[in-house]
Amino acid sequence: MIVDIxxxxxxxxxxMASAVPLILASCGELITERSGVLNLGVEGMMIIGAISGFALMIVTGSLVIAVFGAMLAGVLISTIFAFLTQTLITNHVATGLALTIFGIGISAMxxxxxxxxxxxxxxxxxxxxKDAIPFLSPILFGHSIVFYFAFALPFLTNYFLKKTKIGLIVRAVGDSPDSASNQGINVRLVRYLCILYGGAMCGLAGAYLSMIYTPQWIENMTGGRGWIALALVVFSTWNPIKILVGAMIFGGLTxxxxxxxxxxxxxxxxxxxxLPYIVTIIVLVVISRDSRKIRLSTPSSLGKSFYKDN
Amino acid sequence: MHKIFIRSLVSSLVFLFTLTVSAVAKDVKAAFVYIGPTGDHGWTYQHDVGRKAVEDAGFKTTYVEGVPESADAERVLRQLANSGHDIIFTTSFGYMNPTNKVAKEFPNVKFEHATGYKREHANVSTYAARFYEGRTILGTIAGSMTKSNVIGYVASFPIPEVIRGINSFTLAAQKVNPNIKTKIVWAFTWYDPGKEAEAAKALIDQGADIIAQHTDSTAIVQIAEKAGIFAFGQASDMDKFAPKAVLTSVENNWGPYYVDRVKAVANGTWDQKDTWHGIGDGMVVISDLDNSIPADVRAKVNQLEKDLASGKVHSFTGPIYDQQGNLMVAEGQTADDGMLAGMMTYVKGVEGDIPK
Incomplete structure (x- = not known):
């Protein structure tokens, strides 16, 4: 057995490379869920991002266009979800599942x-x-820009939610849409934007798979990573830093x-x-034993439609 | 669960579509049932290339993709048989029982089941390819070209087909280089680019400088290209995905067989058969050898390919021992097809145990 540093x-x-798509998608979904919206369409948005990124890379030959195009595709498909759940007030769970089925189908087409x-x-x-420092060099150097962005994202997300005004607004909307609305916040607009942001990050996660991780297009190539990303958000108890830890564990298993x-x-x-799902269930059981913890970590209005007109 | 649901949804949609398409055709109609999407660029993709050859030969064909190996398969088969198809190819091992069951209900429809062994009714034939012959070639190249003497092998599922391939590969590699070790990693998937890439990376980190695969995606050869090592393509010629890394590929070439069988139905000469074709019959094709293969190895491989085709050389020629050192095939003997079909033990030189 080799034990070499x-x-x-x-x-x-x-x-770390396998954790990148999980971190991106989870951090996106985390913002969406923090605003009180449960979007189960992560897998669908990722696969749309994967095919859009790959197709644009082949057609335009530009990696920049492809990466941003994949994010835009994620935004576009999540707009459908946002319109249905926020404007037409459909059920979040059913709409999210439909989004996944739609995404897998249309990407294959x-x-x-x-x-x-x-x-x-x-x-x-x-x-x-790459070979400058033993042990550390391969970890720190020689990666794509998306890789570095993914590892900065949980910290940026954490800062955004805790220290910025907009972050506080997002949390307020997720925890108590009625109070937020009474404060003059446009709940629907905030939720729209959070959904679109989640779509962009899922699109980027998909593009990472089809353009960087295994540069090719194959049907269903996300292979359930969207579901793992969803589980990861729950596992992290809606804390971006814990997403980083969870993604390393979940991504590292295989x-x-x-x-x-x-x-x-x-x-x-x-x-x-x-295992990722088992661990997530255990985490759910553990946090649900302590009502204070649930109150502190779960966005209170998660998955509930907001009817009030602004 | 979701996947299965989505797959069945998609397949039933495709199915409705095929029904409408097939309703207009008149002469011999062939149907193909696929386990994966035709877009996998692997197993199903190659079957679909074969289907297109049947189309080119002037026959109507339809296909249903992404059919689960469950009761769904029976339903799909029954519908295809009911809708006027004369011959139905079922292209995955798990369709064995559904194929035989439905064949009993439709004695006038011919059924062709890939990689299975049950022919319970007169209208069921089976066919498979001797891919292990191709792997003898790959093993010879790997054994000649490895510098670290560690060869990585990404396997899919522990079934005889895959184990036979590992054994054939290892025996050939050992023949040219007795010091090699074959490290096996089971990915438990036929195609999942992400997982396959991770498996390949693990093997490379463990010192493998050549990687063989028995999974279908091109992720492994791409990882090998990035790492600057060699690899072999699977199912189709994967050279364009990794021009430097891919030494050669073993291609599945179903077209000639499919055309043959559909023509036999048209001529009324179709009979029950168990076909197991290899390099000699052109069902297994070795892609062009890469320029990085030295001339002496190239010459040896070309000769080996000819000898395998003519039957002069057999991939499993004794003495062959299992991992515990028990004799499997005596000196001068070759393994018979029965032994090959049920092969569930590693030969000496393969590391690790077969997962249960």
């Missing part, structure tokens, strides 16, 4: 023409430092499992696949 650095790097085409190389930053296989240790793979 560089080797551990490599494993951590792999885990658009994607038919992009199967079997290799993607482009995505530029990586600080490549020359990688650790593969490494253990390669050295001859066996864990049933089905168990590991189920």
């Amino acid at each position: 560089n080797f551990i650095g490599l494993i951590i790097t792999s885990i 658009i994607g038919k023409n992009f199967v079997g085409i290799p993607g482009k190389d995505f530029p990586i930053l600080f490549e020359s430092f 990688i650790i499992q593969f490494h253990m296989q390669a050295v001859g240790v066996r864990i049933p793979v089905q168990f590991l696949t189920a």
Whole structure:
């Protein structure tokens, strides 16, 4: 068995790379949920982002257009969700599920023409430092800009929610839309924007998969990561910093499992696949034992429609 | 659950569509049932390439993709048989029982089941490809070209087909380089680019400098390209995804067989058969060898390909021992098809245990 510090650095790097889409999608969904909206369409928005990013990369040849186009596609599809749930006051759960089904279907349809085409190389930053420091170098250097953005995002999100006025407004809308409305806040507008932001981040998460992680288009390529991202938001008890920890754990499960296989240790793979959900349920059970904790962490109006006209 | 629901929803929609399309055709009509989407660029994609060859030969075809290997499969098969299809190809192992069950109800419709072994009724044939012959070629190249003597192998599910491939690959690699070790990682998926990429990375981190795969996506060869090591393509020629990394690919070439069988139905000469074709019959095709393969290895591989095709060389020629050192195939003997079809033990030189 190899216990080399560089080797551990490599494993951590792999885990971080696999955590990127989870962090992006979860941080986006966290803002949406903090405003009181439960959008179960994460998987659908991610897959739309994946095909849009890939298709634009092939068609326009520009990575910048592709990345922003994927985010825009996420925004567009989440606009449908926002319109249905906020303007037409439909049920959040049903609409979110429909969004996922719609996303998977339409991405497969658009994607038919992009199967079997290799993607482009995505530029990586600080490549020359890659071997400078043992252990730390592979972790810190030689990644795409999306990678660095993803690891900054939980901290930015945390700052946004705790220290900025708009962040406080988002939380107020999620915790008590009626009071917020009485204070003159346009609840519907805030929720619209939070949904669109969530869509943009899910789109980016999908684009990371199809453009950087495994640069190609394959149907269903998000492979359930959207559901894991949703579980992650609950696991984190709506705390962005804990999303970072959770994404490393959830993203690392398969990688650790593969490494253990390669050295001859066996864990049933089905168990590991189920683990993120099991852990999430345990976290739910633990927090629901303490009513104070629920009150403090769960957005009180999560998933409830806001009827009052502003 | 969601996935299954969505898949069945999608397949039933596609199905309605196929019904309307097929209603207009007259002569021999062939239907194909796929486990995955035709967009997987792997297993199902290659079957669909075969289907297109049937179309090009002048026959009407329809297909239903993403059909789960459950009661749904029976429903889909029954509908296809009811809607005037003369021959139905079911292209995944898990369709074995549904195929036989529905075949009993429709004795006038021919059924062709891929990779299975049950032919319970006169109108059921089975067919499969000897992919392990291709893996003998890959093993020979890997054994000749590895520097670290660690070869990584991303496997899908522990079934005879996959284990046979691992064994064939390892035996060939050992023949040219007795010091090699084959490290296996089971991904428990046929295609999931993210997971496959993670499995490949784990193997590379563990020192593998050549990676073989028995999963369908192109993620693994792309990871190999990034890491600057070698890899082999699966199911289709994956060279364009990783021009430097891909040494060669083993391609599944179903077209000629499909055309043959549909023509047989048209001519009234279709009969029950168990087909297991390899390199010799063109069902298994080795893609062009990469320029980075040295001339001597290239020559050896070309000869080996000819000998496998002619039957002069068999992938499983004794003496072959299992991991515990028990003799599986005696010296001078070759493994018979029965043994190959049920192969569930690793040969000596493969590391680890087969997961249960």
